[in-house]
Amino acid sequence: MRAPPPAAAAFDAAVVGSGPNGLAAAVALAQAGRKVVVYEASETIGGSARTLPLTLPGFRHDVCSAIHPMAKGSPFLSTLPLAEHGLTWIDPPATVAHPLDGQPAVLQYRELDRTAETLGADRDRYAGIVGPFVAGWSALSRDGMAPVGGIPSRPVLMARFGLHAMVPATTLGRTIFRDERTRAWWGGFAAHSCLPLDRSPSAAIGLMLLLAGHGVGWPFPRGGAQAIPDALASLLRSLGGEIRTGVHITDLEQIETDGPVLFQTSPPAVAEICGDALPERYRRRLQAFRWGPGIFKVDWALSQPIPWADPTVGRAGTVHLGGDLDSLARSERAPWQGRVDERPFVLVCQPGAFDERRAPAGRSTAWGYIHVPNGDRQDHTAIVEAAVERSAPGFRDCILARHVMTATDFAVHNDNYVGGDVNGGANDLDQLFTRPVARLDPYSTPNPRLFLCSASTPPGGGVHGMAGWYAAQSALGRPLRPPEAA
Numbered sequence: 498m499r500a501p502p503p504a505a506a507a508f509d510a511a512v513v514g515s516g517p518n519g520l521a522a523a524v525a526l527a528q529a530g531r532k533v534v535v536y537e538a539s540e541t542i543g544g545s546a547r548t549l550p551l552t553l554p555g556f557r558h559d560v561c562s563a564i565h566p567m568a569k570g571s572p573f574l575s576t577l578p579l580a581e582h583g584l585t586w587i588d589p590p591a592t593v594a595h596p597l598d599g600q601p602a603v604l605q606y607r608e609l610d611r612t613a614e615t616l617g618a619d620r621d622r623y624a625g626i627v628g629p630f631v632a633g634w635s636a637l638s639r640d641g642m643a644p645v646g647g648i649p650s651r652p653v654l655m656a657r658f659g660l661h662a663m664v665p666a667t668t669l670g671r672t673i674f675r676d677e678r679t680r681a682w683w684g685g686f687a688a689h690s691c692l693p694l695d696r697s698p699s700a701a702i703g704l705m706l707l708l709a710g711h712g713v714g715w716p717f718p719r720g721g722a723q724a725i726p727d728a729l730a731s732l733l734r735s736l737g738g739e740i741r742t743g744v745h746i747t748d749l750e751q752i753e754t755d756g757p758v759l760f761q762t763s764p765p766a767v768a769e770i771c772g773d774a775l776p777e778r779y780r781r782r783l784q785a786f787r788w789g790p791g792i793f794k795v796d797w798a799l800s801q802p803i804p805w806a807d808p809t810v811g812r813a814g815t816v817h818l819g820g821d822l823d824s825l826a827r828s829e830r831a832p833w834q835g836r837v838d839e840r841p842f843v844l845v846c847q848p849g850a851f852d853e854r855r856a857p858a859g860r861s862t863a864w865g866y867i868h869v870p871n872g873d874r875q876d877h878t879a880i881v882e883a884a885v886e887r888s889a890p891g892f893r894d895c896i897l898a899r900h901v902m903t904a905t906d907f908a909v910h911n912d913n914y915v916g917g918d919v920n921g922g923a924n925d926l927d928q929l930f931t932r933p934v935a936r937l938d939p940y941s942t943p944n945p946r947l948f949l950c951s952a953s954t955p956p957g958g959g960v961h962g963m964a965g966w967y968a969a970q971s972a973l974g975r976p977l978r979p980p981e982a983a
């Protein structure tokens with residue numbers, strides 16, 4: 498096994514990749530007094546949390562992530578003084594809306610009671626089941642976003658959560674809800690798992706997101722997702738860290754430290770970059786990592802906010818389209834079978850309706866995406882726009898310009914999106930908790946100087962920085978415990 502070369506040891510530690518996890522890792526190391534350098538292949542920082550003028554002058558679009566319950570509720574990011582570095586949150590009046598043909602839309606509000614009131618026959622069951630988890634949200638989010646193996650701070654609550662969460666989303670929806678409207682609404686949360694809804698742990702991912710809606714909301718950063726990495730980078734620089742953009746790391750020789758190196762790259766890229774600094778058997782396991790479906794996304798510059806047929810849908814930052822629970826289940830099975838359903842689940846985000854910095858006065862922005870087979874090259878604009886038009890007649894007339902990204906475009910945009918998978922790998926039971934290789938400390942590697950910190954390590958995809966936090970703890974030789982609450 499080759500040791501990484503002791504290149505000019507200008508830094509105590511290095512991080513490869515400036516996405517939310519890489520920057521969180523760098524901040525945690527800098528807080529521990531290490532002089533850190535971050536290398537980023539692109540000319541700008543942020544990884545999947547970037548905001549760019551993709552369409553017309555004056556319109557700003559989130560290229561990837563836009564909705565940030567996990568960032569606002571992150572046990573690590575929430576301890577940082579990011580407001581002092583320019584991050585402010587916008588909370589739309591409702592978190593999620595689920596329009597249904599010919600019926601009122603179902604909405605989630607931050608307030609549990611207000612949400613329960615909209616759920617008809619399921620009102621009391623919803624409040625009874627979800628209430629204790631919402632009350633314990635802070636502990637649940639800390640335990641739920643930690644790597645497996647630790648002792649939960651609220652074991653009874655966590656066990657109760659597990660009973661509900663470790664079944665397929667379709668089973669949970671049909672067991673606890675009576676009303677088809679509520680079941681459909683629940684299916685929208687679970688569809689974020691990017692798994693067939695009749696497979697575990699689709700319910701676990703859906704439940705965490707639903708509870709986050711009550712616990713912290715589903716906010717947007719003012720001005721765009723880019724505000725999150727920008728604030729982290731500003732904090733890092735204030736702690737003495739440096740960031741080098743336009744540096745694509747392909748070899749350990751490029752890295753200017755003889756201290757720990759944390760890779761926020763995909764597992765196969767780690768194997769390639771590190772070569773025989775890692776044992777061949779471990780590299781083979783990194784290369785065998787499995788990927789989930791890709792994403793097809795359309796960004797719109799709009800002449801006005803989306804004209805939803807049910808105006809209550811305009812209160813929500815995020816809108817789930819795709820009909821009832823059976824239709825959603827059919828849609829989310831399709832990408833795993835190499836196809837796209839004719840009426841897919843469409844995730845719509847409408848930040849421009851709430852944030853004046855996204856578009857010129859009176860105008861708006863929104864995006865919509867669907868799950869597609871990994872590596873898909875097709876343009877699915879027509880079915881995405883048909884889905885929005887169905888719930889918002891006249892929508893097409895509001896489109897001033899659009900920007901389209903296929904799954905393969907995402908893979909080119911960010912090396913970590915292998916085949917367009919934006920979750921850092923398939924979220925199935927075999928991989929979600931033990932990614933990318935089953936080890937007691939999944940952030941460590943057989944080489945004591947090399948660590949992993951991307952979304953391909955626990956707790957997986959999303960902008961939360963927790964993989965970065967835990968990888969930094971591992972590199973500092975500390976136990977893998979959640980950070981102290983702020």
Ligand SMILES: Cc1cc2nc3c(=O)[nH]c(=O)nc-3n(C[C@H](O)[C@H](O)[C@H](O)COP(=O)(O)OP(=O)(O)OC[C@H]3O[C@@H](n4cnc5c(N)ncnc54)[C@H](O)[C@@H]3O)c2cc1C
Nearest residue numbers: 514516517518538544545561562563564746919952959960
């Ligand atoms: C369309 C879309 C919508 C999404 N929506 C949301 C959402 O609303 N909310 C949410 O929480 N999450 C969302 N996500 C997922 C989320 O953005 C990612 O899971 C998360 O950003 C992963 O973070 P990360 O820090 O591990 O890596 P990334 O953010 O992917 O960053 C990886 C960085 O490493 C760099 N890099 C890779 N290899 C190298 C190398 N060899 N040398 C130098 N640099 C390298 C890349 O250029 C990139 O900048 C979305 C993703 C997409 C694509």
